[in-house]
Amino acid sequence: MKLYHGTNIDFEKIDIAKSKPNKDFGRGFYLSADYKQAQNMANIKFEQMETGKPLVQEYSIDKQEMQNLKILVFDDYTEEWAKFILLNRNNPSATPAHNYDIVIGPIANDRVGVQLWKYENQLIDLPTLVKRLKYMKGITIQYFFGTERAIQLLKRV
Numbered sequence: 001m002k003l004y005h006g007t008n009i010d011f012e013k014i015d016i017a018k019s020k021p022n023k024d025f026g027r028g029f030y031l032s033a034d035y036k037q038a039q040n041m042a043n044i045k046f047e048q049m050e051t052g053k054p055l056v057q058e059y060s061i062d063k064q065e066m067q068n069l070k071i072l073v074f075d076d077y078t079e080e081w082a083k084f085i086l087l088n089r090n091n092p093s094a095t096p097a098h099n100y101d102i103v104i105g106p107i108a109n110d111r112v113g114v115q116l117w118k119y120e121n122q123l124i125d126l127p128t129l130v131k132r133l134k135y136m137k138g139i140t141i142q143y144f145f146g147t148e149r150a151i152q153l154l155k156r157v
Contacts, residue, residue: 004056006044029151032141061155062153069101069149075105079130085133
């Protein structure tokens, strides 16, 4: 399986410690099976940082090797998915909020923080939160690699 990572700075070694905390599935390395999605992320990172240049790194992973990993998959925008994002985005600790090696599921839209705040302050209910977190361009899947064990299976192409 091929996966892509959009970035503004090329690197050889994946270092989870350099990733930002409080992301959808926690601190980890995020990829996509969709090249265009990774390219869009590279452009966004370049615009935010104004350094480097937008580029897409390509990785391959053998699905058979993934069988020994702890994997969580969300096929769609669900209440369980929204609760999982809430858990990770609100994790104040450096310790991960879950123990999955890989999480696969939809990307939340760009206004996540506002919607989570509204839910936590009981201004919207859980079904409304799920609806508002949906990515505006339709379902877009992200692949989260959150442990060294999982990252070691990724081969840069």
